[in-house]
């Protein structure tokens with residue numbers, strides 16, 4: 113049986129859980145939104161690591177056999193330490209710079225992420241591998257996390273907030289835009305509409321789901337749990353968490 117823990121600072125990781133659930137519907141997922149401490153984007157790596165440790169211990173107590181850190185900021189801040197300290201596999205997030213670099217025709221790619229992700233050495237290393245071949249422009253998605261946590265992904269206000277961070281990337285000529293924060297896929301429709309059809313917007317979650325499948329196979333963790341399903345937990349209010357997951361489930365069964 114496979115019990116999989118999955119965490120984020122809030123509802124963003126549901127964009128990853130959606131892909132995991134599509135690819136592996138027979139598992140038992142325990143999702144934890146640390147929304148009492150959201151956003152993580154401006155918090156110190158030490159604080160985030162401590163939260164990840166605590167949540168991992170809680171997940172182990174509930175039988176988790178693998179942990180998905182469905183948060184780019186937490187992956188950058190904590191995954192190396194978590195892998196060293198705990199005896200289960202950890203799957204993390206990384207901005208999908210590679211597919212963007214391979215797909216660009218303009219030679220310019222854009223990365224939207226939190227401040228924490230963009231200044232982390234993990235991201236700077238990834239950037240370093242590609243910056244001789246393509247121009248990489250970045251922008252913090254200021255206010256994006258707050259929009260998604262409030263369940264506001266389509267209003268005029270959301271459009272203005274998104275425009276402020278997206279426009280500089282479009283002005284620089286980016287034709288591939290990487291969503292480097294798991295909250296941002298919930299704004300993907302709006303971002304794609306504002307960027308226009310010539311711009312590809314990349315969500316790394318499907319690749320993470322494929323990676324999890326590989327890890328489970330490698331470790332011999334079976335791919336069907338006798339009690340499949342999804343448990344949602346939050347350190348703060350679970351209202352938006354439940355309503356977004358309901359929406360995701362409906363969209364999957366359409």
Ligand code: DGL
Nearest residue numbers: 124151152153184185294
């Ligand atoms: N969803 C997170 C990420 O992927 C964190 C956003 C935040 O809490 O600032 O980076």
